[in-house]
Amino acid sequence: MPLAVYHILHIVGLILVFIGFGALLSSEGAKSSMKWHGTGLLLSLVSGFGMLAKMGIMGAMPVWVYIKLGLWLVLGVLPVLAKRRVVKPVVVVFVAAMIGAFMGYLGYLKPVW
Numbered sequence: 001m002p003l004a005v006y007h008i009l010h011i012v013g014l015i016l017v018f019i020g021f022g023a024l025l026s027s028e029g030a031k032s033s034m035k036w037h038g039t040g041l042l043l044s045l046v047s048g049f050g051m052l053a054k055m056g057i058m059g060a061m062p063v064w065v066y067i068k069l070g071l072w073l074v075l076g077v078l079p080v081l082a083k084r085r086v087v088k089p090v091v092v093v094f095v096a097a098m099i100g101a102f103m104g105y106l107g108y109l110k111p112v113w
Helices: 003-024 030-055 062-085 089-109
Strands: none
Touching: 003 030, 003 062, 003 089, 030 062, 062 089
16 A cells, blocks of 8 residues: 555544544433443554655554654544543543644654664
């Protein structure tokens, strides 16, 4: 597949992740939020590694890839914290938005550290 297809799938996956975060704020959306969130996480992970393979950087991955993987795991845990009332859902959505913005920065600018 062309790199553009992986990129579009990656963005669609991230949109699904954040739809899941938005559903956390609704009164009856807790179960549906997990479906959207999990589907989006899987799609973004698979398409992200597809993009890395297409760009030829799967062997020696740069630091920004590892940071994005760590933040991807954090995005995966955040709804659980909200569902168990460890953190308020509004705070979870705000933190997720900040993490998403930083991941976008890493993905587009690919800083070298």
